[in-house]
Amino acid sequence: MSANQRARLTAASRFSISLKTREILAAYTFLAPFMVFFLIFVVRAVVEAVRMSFYDWHILRPSRPYIGIENYIELINDNVWWIALQNTIVFTALTVVGTTIVALAAAVAVTRPIRGQNFFRVLLYTPSLLSVGAVGLIWVWLLNTQFGIVNYGLSFVGARPVNWLGDPGLVIPSLSLTSIWWGFGFPMLIFIAGLQGIPEQLYEAARIDGGSSADLFWHITLPLLRPTILFVTVTGVISHFQVYGQPFIMTNGGPGRSSYSLIFYLYQIAWTAFRMGYGAAVAVCIAVIMAALTSVQFLVLSRRIEY
Amino acid sequence: MVKRLSLMFTLALFVAMMLVMSIPTSIVAQEAEAEPTPIVGEFGGGETKISYWNGLTGSDGVTMNEMLAQFAMENPEFEVTSEIIPWNTLYAKLQAAFVANQPPDLVLMHASEVPQFASFGVVMDLGPWYTSGGGWFDETDISEITYSGMQYQGVTYGLPLDNHGRGLWINTDMFDAAGIDTDPSTAPDNYEDWVSLLQALTLDVNGNNAADPDFDSENVAQWGYVVGEWPRVNFLSALAQHGGEMVSADEQITVNSDAGIAALQQAVDLVYEYNVSPPPAGFDTWQGFASGSVAVIPTGTWFRNFAVDQTDINGMAWPQVQFGEQPGTWFGIHTFLLPASSTPEKAAAVETLLKWISANQVTWAGSGQVPALLSAQAALDPVNYPSNILLGQTFSDYGVLDYQSTAVQEMYAALDPELDAALNNLKSVEDALNDAAERMQQVLDRAM
Secondary structure (H helix, E strand, C coil): HHHHHHHHHHHHHHHHHHHHHHHCCCCCCCCHHHHHHHHHHHHHHHHHHHHHCEEEEEECCCCCCCCCCCHHHHHHHHHHHHHHHHHHHHHHHHHHHHHHHHHHHHHHHHHHHCHHHHHHHHHHHHHHHHCCCHHHHHHHHHHHCCCHHHHHHHHHCCCCCCCCCCCCCCCCHHHHHHHHHHHHHHHHHHHHHHCCCCCCCHHHHHHHHHCCCCHEEEEEEHHCHHHHHHHHHHHHHHHCCCCCCHHHHHCCCCCCCCCCHHHHHHHHHHHCCEEEEHHHHHHHHHHHHHHHHHHHHHHHHHCCCCC | CHHHHHHHHHHHHHHHHHHHHHHHHHHHHHCCCCCCCEEEECCCCECCCCCCCCCCCCCHHHHHHHHHHHHHHHCCCEEEEEECCHHHHHHHHHHHHCCCCCCCCCEEEEEEHHHHHHHHHCEECCCEEEEEHHHEEEECCCCCCHHHHHHHHCEEEEEEEEEEEEEEEEEEEHHHHHHCCCHHHHCCCHHHHHHHHHHHHECCCCCECCCCCCCCCCEEEEEECCCCCHHHHHHHHHHCCCCCCCCCCCCCCCCHHHHHHHHHHHHHHHHHHCCCCCCCCCCCCCHHHHCCCHHHHHHEEEHHHHHHCCCCCCCCECCCCCCCCCCEEEEEEEEECCEEEHHHHHHHHHHHHHHHHCHHHHHHHHHHHEEEEHHHHHHCCCCCCCHHHHHCCCCCCCCCCCCCCCCCCHHHHHHHHHHHHHHCCCHHHHHHHHHHHHHHHHHHHHHH
16 A cells, blocks of 8 residues: 555544544434433432432421432322322323324325315314413313203203212213313324325235225224324323323312312422422322323334334 | 114114203303303403403402402503403412512412412512501401401411402291391201201101101201312311310321311211202202292301392291301402502502502492491491401401411312212211321421
């Protein structure tokens, strides 16, 4: 190898290292603004919350004694925590399953070439634009035992008035119904995108082989939508596990504690009793449970995913 | 076929959604004449600025804003910014404001909150404003119990605006139809007579009353009473009527005493034994009264303007029910507090405003509440303020204040769901009160 060749190679390798470094630098530069905010407003807050959970921390009280894991021991023995956890799990399961089914059905319906397709897409998305306050008040009226339009409608088929929000067995499904109506719009959009990503040739080939519409749905649409379903269910669990506004506005956690959710209880602890330390312990446990649930979902649903 | 089904499905969703979304429109249309209270009101344009937070979200907020406007007109050097925040949110926001060292110059809160904020050392000692401290506010012109509600550990932190508390509102047409005298002095003074009265006022769809053997409890058209209207203060009133108290002298929770059990059992029996009240859950008590399906609603002084302005019901105030051996009714106090961090100039400005409000407490009676000053109560016109006078007298005679503790709200957070569970027949009275007492005791012990 001549001296010139060696020099060119060295220069090239220098250039190559330099390019790599520049790429890394560029990546970090682009990431930096987000990372700064993430570190300050998320990571620092999380670390602070974990630290706070080891103290008897009242927001205005000057002394904040360190109490070790006492908040966590209290939590384990706190029956309201377990009631709220059970309610939240039931609510999340019902709402995630319901939202996924309704959103998928709506997406399939508005993906078909029907007249006014875009109009219906916009219309079905509309409830998602409402605030939880508006949704809660609307559904409190709809489900009202005395004056509600739902019971009024049921009266035409001879049904007795149903105490939707007052019956401990119905209150969580009623809150779930409200949440499904409110929240299926966004997953519907995700499903529409997923449906549009399925190659049309697969359907054509199946039709040539004599596949019915149901066959097409079960054997082509659904398997190829698995990544979308995973996304919708994972984000749904994360979102609905943190339900607060619906029980706060519609039932105030009642009857009794039948519709206490974890965040509702967390709010009571932190902002009614002002026990920030115990509230932080509750928040940490909620985060751990959500992380565990999400991991399980990934394990179960991602096994047969085809991207 | 599939295409048609899809279209039908979509259209069905569309129709359902339109129906749902039409509801609030119709509600808004019905209430189009109601004037919304500004959440943030600015009164005057002077250089001396006062920020003022309160939780007067009802018609009392309208009266307060009218008073502030009048104050600003008479005192052009002031500008008052009033922010109306729902009470629970106000207390939460106030904590954050104190931490950030940006509290309002003046805050209106309930006397039950005084111990908590006073214990944190964030509110000002207003003792020098009282005549006993050389000031202008005459403590002999308020009831002793009101004065005690302003204090925490011997220091006076609050300046009272009003007494507001429990009483009844009755539908006089229903009383007339049942042949019951509407004169408040004829109100029963024991549980059995109250049950008889309420049974006479409870009618099924066939017009049978609740004492009638043919009464159809599954199809009630008119309820005599509603136990679900703020059960806690009903319970605290009844507890006092039975000679009980929430916390004993040796600081033990006693809601599950014999008196407590008797008080709550009587309320439960009104629902499930005597059929004169619906279960609380799912029943809108105010709308029930407004729509003419409730004869007697246990409510309070704050109900006055709602009853007059937002219903077509011919109604009037009655004293609180008496189910125990002695009368007793819960009441609270709206009280002004200043942050301890106020500068002397700011405190002086706020003092001017509070002097004006105190001198105009008769105007405040227009909110339905009872002025805290006895002289203002005595000056009320019986024709225009019958409910203020009637209920105000009961507060002075046998009113029961909230237990004074730094953790009273947390104790209530433990008590409320248990009362709700018992009244909705989800738990026995004993179980509910035992569970409440256990949890409340933990809270109280922690607060000691």
